[in-house]
Amino acid sequence: MSSTNNSTAAQKPRTRFQRIWDSDVFFSFRRSPVTIVAALVTFILILAALLAPWIAPYDPFNPASLNLMDGFTPPNSESMMGNYFVLGSDHQGRDVLSTILYGSRISLFVGFLATLFAMAMGISLGLLAGYRGGTTDAIIMRIADIQLSFPAILIALLIFGIARGIIPPSKQEGMAVWVLIVAIGLANWAQFARTVRGATMVERQKDYVSAAKLIGVHPLRILVRHVLPNVMAPVLVIATIGLALAIIEEATLSFLGVGVPPTQPSLGTLIRIGQQFLFSGEWWILFFPAITLVLLALAVNLLGDWLRDALNPRLR
């Protein structure tokens, strides 16, 4: 495949887009219908979350626009006040579709930032451990080992509890989202560190690193400019699967009542609210946020699986 690419490239100049489109990764993407559907679902959900303020039919967080008389309207029907709700309304008369749009916004925000945080921390510690070796390596990897033997949700819970104890109560509500991001990020860095360290130890032996050392390139520059790009493939895979994990972890924490405050509900909080009405027959308050969460987690997971097969890095 690469030889034909070279010959066609010699005949006529191709745009960057064409080259990406013809690459191995996108070739396997076009061949897998499941992946295309997963990518589409992910894209639509992210887009809907980003555009929530413009496409949501109601503003669920503006107390002035809420009316308790709108409460418990079933899906696809009008309330007593004459308002129409596609997916029904909850106990406070909030439109379920709008709360889902805003909720997935918070879920995705926390998921993305927590994964970025875990990634930044894991990559830097992994590069350091793999490049320096010796005691530095032993200490960092022992910590990672111990942490990996505990479930991430437990560690996130613990960090959340500590933060609650340290932050004064008046500021807790405003900082809850950030505490959540740090807690989930800190709970997930070890996976990145372990992979990056392994790949770095392999790269360190190669000639291009020795050459860079010989001509006196600063170690930090070698790591960031030369080693890092070569270890990025497995990192991308872990980051994608990590995003799905982070979204589920955030939902779990919020469901347990230790996540974001009810004034800023994420998908997990919405499910927690909806659970209260399961027995009284108002299933839609629970059902639609739950389906959204499952779709999001499943789609991102499938994307991660595909990426792993497509890039085929040495994982684990």
Add this chain to the structure above:
Amino acid sequence: MLAFILRRLAQSIVVMAVVALIAFMLFRYVGDPVASLLGQDSRLQDFEELRERLGLNDPFYVQFGRFIANAVQGEFGISYRLQQPVSELILSRLPATIELAFASAIIALVFGLSLGVFTALKPRSFAAGLIMTLSLVGVSLPTFLIGIGLIYVFAVELQWLPSFGRGDVVRIGSWDTGLLTSTGIRSLILPAITLSLFQLTLIMRLVRAEMLEVLRQDYIRFARARGLSNRAINFGHALKNTMVPVITITGLQLGSVIAFSIVTETVFQWPGVGSLFINSVQVVDVPVMAAYLMFIAFVFVVINLIVDILYFAVDPRLRIGSGRR
């Protein structure tokens, strides 16, 4: 083998010491223990007296030493929220969590093993494909959604099983068991299934992968050539050789099961240690958090140790390997 176990024991002690240090820092520096014990309208003098009495003015290492000494005796102070000794609280909640964890481990092991063997022996059958697809979905679903789904189907719609609590319990010595009453057993079913599903899929996929690997080996072909019955080959030879990874994963998962039970216990309002922990996190009840942390770490360390020792019992190759080293 003795050297191996001693080395493992030393590692476990280091892990416990690190966890104890974290628990102590939590205990000592998160929130103010004096302010939590005294009311808002106490005099400054009372604060100072209590501070002195609790030994909070002593140097760091003296306090840490005292914390360890107390922890070894199972003494973790008094819960800020419930005003009861933490050790008593945890002990009274422990039977519920242990019964739940073991019930789910048994479900996971029995169904995981049998489904794993089935999908490996008949990999192309329709049922095997269906089971594999379902297991993929099961892994992606968060635990609490599975629990809610089960509640909706079996408690709300069909009304077969209760959706919360432990039912009636019988007290045997200091152990409250729900296994002897019919309401207790009925209450156990849904939470145990919820907790077991993740493990079940894990064990099933592992057994299947290992079985497929082993069934390709020469000694299996030779066993067939010798005319052994299918049953003897599949279970006596193939399954036996998949047991090492299965024991590892099951053992290590038992620890996460106790931690995961936090979620299950919340969904089903199960009165176990996990729900005690989640309530203490919500109100920053530091002594309970510290004690739970130490408790979970202890469980993990003990399980890891047992799994390591089990290796030797199951796989003779390891015994030879360690002898040469």
